Amino acid sequence: MRRALLAAACCLTLVACGTDSTNTTNDDKTSDPAALTYPSGDGVLAGYPKKVSVSSIDERLATTYEGQLADGQLVALAPGVYTPFSPVEPDLTAYLSSDTPSDGDCTIKQKYFPATGGSCWSGVQPGGEEPGW
Template identity: 50%
Template structure:
């Protein structure tokens, strides 16, 4: 992810372009100087508006980055960074995405440049795919961060072949179901680690944490972290992380039969 100063640069240059010829007018027509000055003065709000509009357009996560207490975030992030970040703080770069804090770098925008990321697997894959660090399924924003229900995904994702195959073989999938409606072993593993108490059922007895930032359920077929039936996981998601058990049946809110 580019730093915000780079994202704003094109809009700022565009806003400033209209002020380039005032010097020539001042030399040849003194009477017009006052008018030019007035125009320049009146252009200042437009420039500020352009900067504000550019910032809003390029910033899908208002309020980020921000400094938060390590203890306020997901326990998996806390365990990984305990003792490895300054003053017990971490920089939240996006919902559920963190990097260690260094007191020598107080400008938080600086942390977007080649960070080491700890946090949500889907957010890391979408926005920081080439970075080091660790990621887990279902890392939600901490208590000191803004909430982002209903935010549009960053980009459209073409449906992968696996999604098409599973949807043809198992009509009705994927679908969003209550965590409490599925196998208790899945429930125990994902309690507190999935948004709104929901999970995405990708296939019968196969689940992955839900993230409100990704409302398109087909998106979850791309490198998911899987919880559910061992045989189904081995057959359809053999290279994925997560946990599996024998005999995980479809939950009550899933297609039966």
């Protein structure tokens, strides 16, 4: 009887462990970038979108965001292209919408965000918190 109870307890433990390993929640609120596209239709570059600090980006852009950011955070949409982060929308993929204005490097912005509002400058390099930089 004791062995039967022990065996049953082991089985329940294994089943419970198996349930945890199939957890598919995504705590960082960002989908698999391979399935995402920019408004241009191009696939989203690896590591983007990413939340970054305004202090890590090109000074020309940083000054345009002065007084506009609640927490000093931006979403890097592509290398050198940004939009303000809002704690109300933690899903970074939502910022890839063609309705979201973006600011940053003219070449990258025109390639991936051709019809979105926002400003651009020539030669904006990716910030220090962006992938590969």
